[in-house]
Amino acid sequence: MAIINLKKKEVQAKVVYYGPGRGGKTTNLEYIYKKFRSRIQTEMVTIKTHGDRTLFFDFLPIEIGRIKGYDIRIQLYTVPGQVKYESTRRLVLRGVDGIVFVADSLAVRRKENVLSLKSLADNLASYKKSILEIPLVFQYNKRDLLDEGIPLLPVEWLEKDLNSKLKAPSFAASALKGPNVVQTMKKIIIMTIDSLRKDLT
Amino acid sequence: MDKQYISDTDGQRTYIFTPAQLSRIEAVLAEDLLDVGVHSVTLIDMAGNIISTMDNGENRHDLYSLAALAAGNFGAVSTMAGLIGEEEFSLLFHKGKKENIHFSKVTDEFLLITIFGKEVSLGFLRLKVAEATEKLVIALKPGS
Numbered sequence: 001m002a003i004i005n006l007k008k009k010e011v012q013a014k015v016v017y018y019g020p021g022r023g024g025k026t027t028n029l030e031y032i033y034k035k036f037r038s039r040i041q042t043e044m045v046t047i048k049t050h051g052d053r054t055l056f057f058d059f060l061p062i063e064i065g066r067i068k069g070y071d072i073r074i075q076l077y078t079v080p081g082q083v084k085y086e087s088t089r090r091l092v093l094r095g096v097d098g099i100v101f102v103a104d105s106l107a108v109r110r111k112e113n114v115l116s117l118k119s120l121a122d123n124l125a126s127y128k129k130s131i132l133e134i135p136l137v138f139q140y141n142k143r144d145l146l147d148e149g150i151p152l153l154p155v156e157w158l159e160k161d162l163n164s165k166l167k168a169p170s171f172a173a174s175a176l177k178g179p180n181v182v183q184t185m186k187k188i189i190i191m192t193i194d195s196l197r198k199d200l201t
Numbered sequence: 202m203d204k205q206y207i208s209d210t211d212g213q214r215t216y217i218f219t220p221a222q223l224s225r226i227e228a229v230l231a232e233d234l235l236d237v238g239v240h241s242v243t244l245i246d247m248a249g250n251i252i253s254t255m256d257n258g259e260n261r262h263d264l265y266s267l268a269a270l271a272a273g274n275f276g277a278v279s280t281m282a283g284l285i286g287e288e289e290f291s292l293l294f295h296k297g298k299k300e301n302i303h304f305s306k307v308t309d310e311f312l313l314i315t316i317f318g319k320e321v322s323l324g325f326l327r328l329k330v331a332e333a334t335e336k337l338v339i340a341l342k343p344g345s
Binding site: 001002003004005006007008012013014042043045047056057059061073075077087088091092094095096196199 | 214215216217218219220223224246247248249250251252263265266269270272273276277280310
């Protein structure tokens with residue numbers, strides 16, 4: 001549920017990083033926070049368990065400049081990936097305007113990716129939103145592990161498993177090392193703002 | 202400016218606030234709450250976006266993080282209420298040494314966060330918040 005403030009000429013929109021547990025959602029935000037530290041005026045908010053897993057969400061507000069005379073402020077969130085936190089994931093999705101699905105490239109995580117995408121579609125439907133219509137970008141994370149000889153799912157398999165019907169933009173990335181993290185974020189921001197464009201007069 | 206208030210495209214809902222509407226909202230926040238001595242008051246949506254915020258000029262809180270956490274907290278507490286068979290909890294309040302924080306649902310989509318100190322009693326604050334909420338419900342209506 002984006003907010004357009006015609007008095008301040010400001011747009012606020014919510015982008016949520018969704019995906020299976022330990023897939024790298026928080027690492028994406030940490031990389032963005034580190035990379036754009038000078039442009040982010042607040043601390044990154046994280047609500048974690050003692051085991052350093054996301055308990056509720058991470059939150060990072062980022063100002064991306066001006067489009068059509070409006071100051072654009074994007075609120076980046078992650079959801080907790082662990083299966084047991086389904087109700088928490090649903091809460092974080094409330095009012096979402098754009099989604100990055102962070103898939104885990106590890107071969108052993110193939111099933112978890114598919115189940116997480118199914119839960120995303122179900123949770124969006126609970127807010128009367130369709131996964132087919134909301135701005136969505138896939139990120140196939142942990143591609144750097146290929147260099148270490150760890151078995152990864154080929155990008156073509158990930159595309160087939162997750163993106164054959166949705167046909168959303170996708171990026172092979174490494175949230176830890178950085179490749180395509182910023183590109184993923186830029187793409188979802190462009191798509192999200194584009195979905196609001198007709199209201200920015 | 203005469204512009205539609207809610208825009209629905211492909212299931213996406215966008216709230217558009219006109220300058221006149223925001224001025225009315227700010228007047229309610231200032232006159233009903235700031236003038237009785239609260240430190241800051243912020244109207245947010247349940248997604249954690251800020252609609253309007255006013256303060257006494259002395260607050261330096263990170264309001265965007267506060268709004269995100271307040272929306273999450275409110276959602277979590279509402280879910281807890283449901284789990285024990287309550288529709289909702291009527292009082293959402295955290296007491297600190299110097300600052301207190303009070304949450305109040307305005308409509309299903311909007312939440313009012315008030316930060317206040319020792320100078321204002323909780324009872325009086327709740328009364329003023331209730332009055333402000335009635336006015337905000339009107340100010341938030343489409344086309345108001």
